[in-house]
Amino acid sequence: MYIKTTGLVLRETEYRESSRILTVLTSTEGKITVSAKGAKRRGSRTAASTQFLAYSDMTLFFQRDRYVLTEANSIELFLGIRDDLAAMALGSYFAELMETLADADMPNPQMLSLVLNCLYALSEGRLPKNMVKSGFELRAMCLAGFEPQLEACHICGRRDIESPVMSLTGGVVHCSSCAKGLARGEVPVTSGVLEAMRYIISCNGRRIFSYRASEEVLVQLGKVCEAYLLAQLGRGFGTLDFYKSVI
Numbered sequence: 001m002y003i004k005t006t007g008l009v010l011r012e013t014e015y016r017e018s019s020r021i022l023t024v025l026t027s028t029e030g031k032i033t034v035s036a037k038g039a040k041r042r043g044s045r046t047a048a049s050t051q052f053l054a055y056s057d058m059t060l061f062f063q064r065d066r067y068v069l070t071e072a073n074s075i076e077l078f079l080g081i082r083d084d085l086a087a088m089a090l091g092s093y094f095a096e097l098m099e100t101l102a103d104a105d106m107p108n109p110q111m112l113s114l115v116l117n118c119l120y121a122l123s124e125g126r127l128p129k130n131m132v133k134s135g136f137e138l139r140a141m142c143l144a145g146f147e148p149q150l151e152a153c154h155i156c157g158r159r160d161i162e163s164p165v166m167s168l169t170g171g172v173v174h175c176s177s178c179a180k181g182l183a184r185g186e187v188p189v190t191s192g193v194l195e196a197m198r199y200i201i202s203c204n205g206r207r208i209f210s211y212r213a214s215e216e217v218l219v220q221l222g223k224v225c226e227a228y229l230l231a232q233l234g235r236g237f238g239t240l241d242f243y244k245s246v247i
Contacts, residue, residue, distance in 0.1 A: 080123035089243040168231035
């Protein structure tokens with residue numbers, strides 16, 4: 001059976017001398033493993049379209065629970081990322097996180113759209129990297145079922161929260177009065193950070209970066225979104241560590 005789809009290469013692994021094994025996040029089949037025979041061979045027509053972080057049109061042959069690439073044409077290679085070490089490191093983190101959060105063989109067009117939008121933003125270089133990173137982390141967690149509840153204090157229900165405090169493990173927010181005596185894992189956030197997080201969670205996915213914030217807010221927003229993600233997933237990421245080492 002032949003399948004036509006679009007997909008982003010999240011990982012490429014060398015196989016023998018001339019082939020690649022790909023992890024691809026596709027628009028129709030979800031996250032799949034694809035055998036790209038001859039993709040590394042000199043003069044191969046699929047060399048560019050099967051490289052790491054390439055977004056491509058793909059024709060796949062599916063048989064006996066295996067996907068084999070028969071044809072591919074690149075749609076976007078995100079060249080602006082490939083010329084910037086920090087951007088490439090951040091893009092690698094996005095790919096590792098997608099590998100972790102996306103379900104195998106389960107289509108999630110919103111997840112693919114998110115990572116593509118964020119890679120485009122990195123490639124264009126018009127937005128601060130920490131803004132793209134925090135937007136990606138928080139929105140990805142929402143799409144994966146880890147959306148924090150930030151509309152009101154989890155205890156008293158107050159929406160206009162002064163001196164808000166967020167629970168990284170509980171995924172909720174408290175006012176400073178209700179936060180007293182609570183368990184560890186609570187971090188103070190400013191009202192500006194809370195508003196930015198509320199916007200990222202609720203906005204149209206294509207307008208995820210259509211908000212204004214000071215550099216101070218962006219810095220704290222980045223710290224909180226990263227800390228929330230790591231606390232919820234209970235693990236670290238080598239690509240994140242590398243990104244931090246080059247910025």
